[in-house]
Amino acid sequence: MEKIEVYLEYEIHKNRPGLLGDVASLLGMMSINIITINGVENQRRGMLLLINNEEDINRLRSVLETIVNIQVTKLRKPKLRDRLAVRHGRYIQRDADDKKTFRFVRDELGLLVDFMAELYKKPGHKLIGIRGMPRVGKTESIVASSVCASKRWVFVSSTLLKQTVRSQLADDERGEEHIYIIDGIVSTRRSSEKHWQLVREIMRTSTTKVVEHPDIFVQQTEYSLEDFDYIIELRNDQDEEITYEVVDSVDTGFSTFDFN
Known part of the structure; x- marks a missing residue:
C-alpha cells in the first residue's frame, strides 16, 4: 500500500x-x-x-x-x-484579501526563485504578474527560476540588457518548455501592432507567461488583473511602496523606471 x-x-x-x-x-x-x-x-x-x-x-x-x-x-x-x-524555514507571505498575491523581500530571493520554479513545473496555461521597483531583482528571479525548472526563457519584451521588442518567434522558441517574459511597460509604451499580434498569440497558448509591471500592462490592453493566476510583489524591504509615479506617460524615450 x-x-x-x-x-x-x-x-x-x-x-x-x-x-x-x-x-x-x-x-x-x-x-x-x-x-x-x-x-x-x-x-x-x-x-x-x-x-x-x-x-x-x-x-x-x-x-x-x-x-x-x-x-x-x-x-x-x-x-x-x-x-x-520546510525547505527554507519560513513561510511565503500571502495577501489576506487577495489570495493570489504573494509577497517577498529582496533577502528572500532564494525562496522566490524556488516558488516560481515550482509554478513553472505545473503543466498548462499560467499567467504570472510580478511587481517591484527598479533593480529589485524581478527579471533575474524570473530567469533563475526558469533555470531551476529546466525551462527555456524567451524575452518577448524587456530592458534587461537592451530594449527588446519582438514581433516574431523562431521555431525553436515555441512550446510548453518555454517561459515567455513580457515587460508590461515596454509592450504597452514602445511596441508595434506586429508585436501585439505576437503577444496575443502567446497569451492564447497553453504555456507559462510572466508579465513584469502587470498594472501597466492591463491599463492599455484588453487584459485585466483578473486574468492573472498569480501576482508576485518583490520589495527591497517590507515597508517599501511599489509606485509607478516615475513612469513617463510619453511614448518616446526611456523613463528611469524602465531599467531593471
Missing part, C-alpha cells in the same frame, strides 16, 4: 530540552517516517511525514494533543507553501 504524504506543523508554547525528541519518538512508535523537518515562523516547527493511511492521521492528531507545550496548527496533505516553508 502506498503511503500518504502529510504536512504537520505545531506551535511551541514553551520550548524545553527533549521536546523535539518526544515528538520524533512518538512518530517512530506509530511507524510514521519523517521526510523533512525545519523550524518555520518563529515558534513553529514543520515536518513532512509519510503515514500509512488516513486513520493514522486522525490517531496522530489525537495523540499530539496530549503533548504538553505544543499545539497542532496544521495536519494535512502538503501544499506548495508547506513544502517551501
